[in-house]
Amino acid sequence: MALRTVFPVAGGEAGLGLALPNPPSPELTAAVCAAGAAWLAAAGRARKVLLASPRSFCAGVERAIEVVERLLDQRGGPVYVRKQIVHNRHVVAGLEARGAVFVDELSQVPREATVVFSAHGVSPAVRAEAKRRRLAVVDATCPLVTKVHAEAQRFAARGDTVLLIGHAGHEEVEGTLGEAPARTVLVQSVEDARRVRVPDPSRVSYLTQTTLRVEETAEVVAVLRDRFPKLRGPATDDICYATTNRQDALRSVAADADVLLVVGSANSSNSVRLVELARRQGTPAHLIDDAHDIRPSWLAEANVIGLTAGASAPPRLVEEVIAALGGLGPLTVEERETTHETTHFTLPLAVR
Ligand code: SF4
Numbered sequence: 215m216a217l218r219t220v221f222p223v224a225g226g227e228a229g230l231g232l233a234l235p236n237p238p239s240p241e242l243t244a245a246v247c248a249a250g251a252a253w254l255a256a257a258g259r260a261r262k263v264l265l266a267s268p269r270s271f272c273a274g275v276e277r278a279i280e281v282v283e284r285l286l287d288q289r290g291g292p293v294y295v296r297k298q299i300v301h302n303r304h305v306v307a308g309l310e311a312r313g314a315v316f317v318d319e320l321s322q323v324p325r326e327a328t329v330v331f332s333a334h335g336v337s338p339a340v341r342a343e344a345k346r347r348r349l350a351v352v353d354a355t356c357p358l359v360t361k362v363h364a365e366a367q368r369f370a371a372r373g374d375t376v377l378l379i380g381h382a383g384h385e386e387v388e389g390t391l392g393e394a395p396a397r398t399v400l401v402q403s404v405e406d407a408r409r410v411r412v413p414d415p416s417r418v419s420y421l422t423q424t425t426l427r428v429e430e431t432a433e434v435v436a437v438l439r440d441r442f443p444k445l446r447g448p449a450t451d452d453i454c455y456a457t458t459n460r461q462d463a464l465r466s467v468a469a470d471a472d473v474l475l476v477v478g479s480a481n482s483s484n485s486v487r488l489v490e491l492a493r494r495q496g497t498p499a500h501l502i503d504d505a506h507d508i509r510p511s512w513l514a515e516a517n518v519i520g521l522t523a524g525a526s527a528p529p530r531l532v533e534e535v536i537a538a539l540g541g542l543g544p545l546t547v548e549e550r551e552t553t554h555e556t557t558h559f560t561l562p563l564a565v566r
Contacts (some may be wrong), residue, residue: 232330241483249510255544256510259276259517260544263536264471266463272456274356275300277559278333279309281354284565285328286312290524294329296336297385299354300526301482303503320344328352335359336387337392352564358424358454360384363393365448369419370394374446375412377401379434380423384483387423404430407437418442422452425486425525427491428461455557456525457484461491463552464522468492471520474499477531478524485524492520496554504531505538513542 257545285293291313315371335355369376376398474492478485492499
């Protein structure tokens with residue numbers, strides 16, 4: 215049995231469809247009725263979408279995806295990729311469907327096969343293992359992550375303790391920590407910065423993960439500088455242009471929005487930071503993998519919906535969210551561009 219609800223909204227009709235077993239259980243029927251009522255409550259209202267720009271793919275993500283696509287075109291499947299090429303469920307599923315095989319460890323890659331390193335980078339230990347297994351490596355590490363690795367090597371080589379500001383367990387952090395593990399200490403918060411101990415307070419440097427929240431990182435650095443006045447850091451920010459620009463763009467829409475939707479996967483650091491930033495500004499915010507994750511209760515009272523996407527989320531998902539919101543009633547879309555991005559990274563030689 216299929217339950218189908220069609221209700222009028224300005225400019226047309228919107229509908230809900232659901233396949234139910236025959237006969238449906240009373241609990242399921244009640245749940246379906248509740249869901250229908252929630253969507254009806256959200257429907258029919260005229261709304262505005264404030265679309266943050268820049269949003270979605272950055273240059274590093276575009277490059278990493280293109281590396282895998284070109285390898286699939288040139289060599290056919292399977293193409294092995296260590297970890298998710300970028301942190302987005304849809305990107306990974308799309309490449310898997312074309313023949314990419316995502317593995318957690320190099321031991322899962324057949325000897326002498328080709329393997330792609332993801333945009334988040336790898337530690338020297340992983341590179342050494344790839345060499346031992348005679349794997350042909352195509353490195354899709356974002357050049358801005360490679361820059362942080364080079365700084366880690368340089369700071370450690372001059373005898374500093376390197377304080378790496380970032381989140382434990384993130385692949386980028388694991389890769390950077392691996393450059394000088396005996397000299398690097400992870401600092402995850404202001405509290406960590408207050409407590410961290412170093413062998414020589416006059417020889418301390420800091421680095422950061424590329425996808426952190428700008429203000430929070432500045433607070434951590436300020437505490438470190440207070441404790442270690444000779445603290446040295448990178449010549450230019452490690453938080454990358456794409457992260458900074460998406461946070462600036464979000465600020466420009468969050469203050470005027472009743473609710474904010476961030477398209478991105480839960481393991482995408484820069485997407486999660488966008489949600490945090492909006493909430494800190496006092497705007498309710500939700501991370502959604504795609505339009506299916508939208509809950510009607512978020513929209514029932516919302517006249518203005520802020521919309522953005524993390525750097526690993528495909529632009530088409532944002533378009534699908536706008537189309538879905540349009541099904542709930544009259545919708546106008548206003549884009550607010552805070553800066554125009556032109557950054558582009560050249561592809562690795564192996565796939566040019
Ligand atoms: S978010 Fe920044 S560091 Fe990460 S891939 Fe994009 S440009 Fe590179």
